Amino acid sequence: MNFARGLNNYVGRHLQVALSSLGRLYRTPLASLMTTAVIGIALALPAGLYALTGNLQQLSNRWDGSTSLSLFLKKSLPEGRIEALRQTLEQWPEIARLQFISADQALEEFRHLSGFGEALDALDENPLPAVIAVQPAPAYRDAESASALLERLRRLPEVELAQLDLQWVQRFNAIVDIVRRSIAVVASLLGLAVLLIIGNTIRLEIQNRREEIEITRLVGATDAFIRRPFLYTGLWYGIGGALLATVLVEIALLQLQAPARELAGLYQSDFRLQMAGPGEILTLMATGAILGLLGAWLAVGRHLSAIEPA
Amino acid sequence: MIRFDHISKRYPGGRDALQSVSFHMHRGSMAFLTGRSGAGKSTLLKLIALLERPTRGQLFLDGENLSRMPRRQVPRIRRKIGMIFQNYRLLCDRTVFDNVALPLVIAGHRHQEIGRRVRAALDKVGLLGKERAFPVMLSGGEQQRVGIARAVVNRPPLLLADEPTGNLDPELSRDIMHLFEQFNQVGVTVLIASHDLDLIARLPYDQIRLEQGRLVQERGAS
Numbered sequence A: 001m002n003f004a005r006g007l008n009n010y011v012g013r014h015l016q017v018a019l020s021s022l023g024r025l026y027r028t029p030l031a032s033l034m035t036t037a038v039i040g041i042a043l044a045l046p047a048g049l050y051a052l053t054g055n056l057q058q059l060s061n062r063w064d065g066s067t068s069l070s071l072f073l074k075k076s077l078p079e080g081r082i083e084a085l086r087q088t089l090e091q092w093p094e095i096a097r098l099q100f101i102s103a104d105q106a107l108e109e110f111r112h113l114s115g116f117g118e119a120l121d122a123l124d125e126n127p128l129p130a131v132i133a134v135q136p137a138p139a140y141r142d143a144e145s146a147s148a149l150l151e152r153l154r155r156l157p158e159v160e161l162a163q164l165d166l167q168w169v170q171r172f173n174a175i176v177d178i179v180r181r182s183i184a185v186v187a188s189l190l191g192l193a194v195l196l197i198i199g200n201t202i203r204l205e206i207q208n209r210r211e212e213i214e215i216t217r218l219v220g221a222t223d224a225f226i227r228r229p230f231l232y233t234g235l236w237y238g239i240g241g242a243l244l245a246t247v248l249v250e251i252a253l254l255q256l257q258a259p260a261r262e263l264a265g266l267y268q269s270d271f272r273l274q275m276a277g278p279g280e281i282l283t284l285m286a287t288g289a290i291l292g293l294l295g296a297w298l299a300v301g302r303h304l305s306a307i308e309p310a
Numbered sequence B: 001m002i003r004f005d006h007i008s009k010r011y012p013g014g015r016d017a018l019q020s021v022s023f024h025m026h027r028g029s030m031a032f033l034t035g036r037s038g039a040g041k042s043t044l045l046k047l048i049a050l051l052e053r054p055t056r057g058q059l060f061l062d063g064e065n066l067s068r069m070p071r072r073q074v075p076r077i078r079r080k081i082g083m084i085f086q087n088y089r090l091l092c093d094r095t096v097f098d099n100v101a102l103p104l105v106i107a108g109h110r111h112q113e114i115g116r117r118v119r120a121a122l123d124k125v126g127l128l129g130k131e132r133a134f135p136v137m138l139s140g141g142e143q144q145r146v147g148i149a150r151a152v153v154n155r156p157p158l159l160l161a162d163e164p165t166g167n168l169d170p171e172l173s174r175d176i177m178h179l180f181e182q183f184n185q186v187g188v189t190v191l192i193a194s195h196d197l198d199l200i201a202r203l204p205y206d207q208i209r210l211e212q213g214r215l216v217q218e219r220g221a222s
């Protein structure tokens, strides 16, 4: 009971300091907004790029046919065995969809596309094999699972040759990966900038409130007590900046929504640009909060202990 | 309560503000600290509140050796002391109420408790009607009394006052002195630096007199 009341009191005091720090920011709206805007833009840049490359990865994952496997069947298999194979394969959990192209269909298509019709007529036997195009289930579309699937399919007695066309997907993913890594470097630099901005803002704040700090020390305030409002100020700046960054990123993604849909339409894809989800927003908020707190902490550690009453 | 043992204080680049000062104040006693301007009165009080550190000698408060007090412990010591400053040291952007409440807020008192105690302290110095005023809206004497209210609001065992009646008219000075006597009667140790020799002469308390940093007289003090 006593402990609970003590805890309640403690939380209440923190809440009070947090709110009064917020109130102080509110009383100098222009300066606060400018600082928040700088932090917001610095956070929005890497966050936006992350969201975009995240979308690119999505794109490569769901690109139809991107991880399709082609099974070239042995020649002169009886119809029954092919049908049996199709039915077996359809049971496999790794496989989402099958498309069977019989030898005749393949020949017909080839004839149609190549214009070698007469030459083909000269052959007394269809040289083309029957093909099953295999579309792996979504969970098996990454390079590793797809290769494993390929290996399994290759061992089927009916299969002459199994091919997986993954290369360009891998290349695409590698590029996206490099881009993501570069963004990580940019993000670290901008994170450092945010740290410095908040640190400097808090340093100025400490200088402005020098008299107040001295007097508070005079009447027996601990370092923790004096630190607290500045740490909360840093925290608010970080959270405010992250909020602004979220808004900026969402606006940018909304702007890109229509052109992306158009582009996807050209490729007969129903791809939609993903907005930043709650998880991403939360990460951004946490990053802002941590940077704000850390920046304030560094400034406070450097500048507060120098202020002693006399 | 307070023991000075051959305390000297030299400010950087200055002469000795205090030279080998030794005296002793019992718990619950009341004394005046007198001397001409520049004699070292403020310096002596600042040493007790750990606002300055002695250059030489030992200083004890409540049995604790202040000369060797680590920085971490300073807030704890200061909370035992209610200090009234010659230049008030009020927060100019806070109301009278908030100024007086500061020691209670620092000590982490509950909201209702703070309100009750602040109003009681302001009542004692006759400023109950001014809780919402800001220090700049007050006269020098009123600001001084805000400082006094802040010093006593936490009911500290030791009260140090640096010229607490410097800006008050004789009648108000007597009232404030009476207030200090009341605190002393409930056990608070009180040390008052003052120029007001007339007022002091009429009161039956010990006197610690400084002259150019040296202790020259200790009337009745033991």
Ligand SMILES: Nc1ncnc2c1ncn2[C@@H]1O[C@H](COP(=O)(O)OP(=O)(O)OP(=O)(O)O)[C@@H](O)[C@H]1O
Residues within 6 Å of the ligand: A310, B011, B012, B014, B016, B017, B035, B036, B037, B038, B039, B040, B041, B042, B043, B044, B086
């Ligand atoms: N921060 C300081 N730095 C250097 N010298 C100082 C400092 N503070 C006080 N002094 C010197 O120490 C001596 C004692 O000063 P102190 O303020 O203790 O005097 P005082 O007795 O309180 O005087 P007053 O009655 O005018 O307030 C003076 O000579 C003063 O110049």
Ligand SMILES: [Mg+2]
Residues within 6 Å of the ligand: B041, B042, B043, B086, B162
């Ligand atoms: Mg003085």
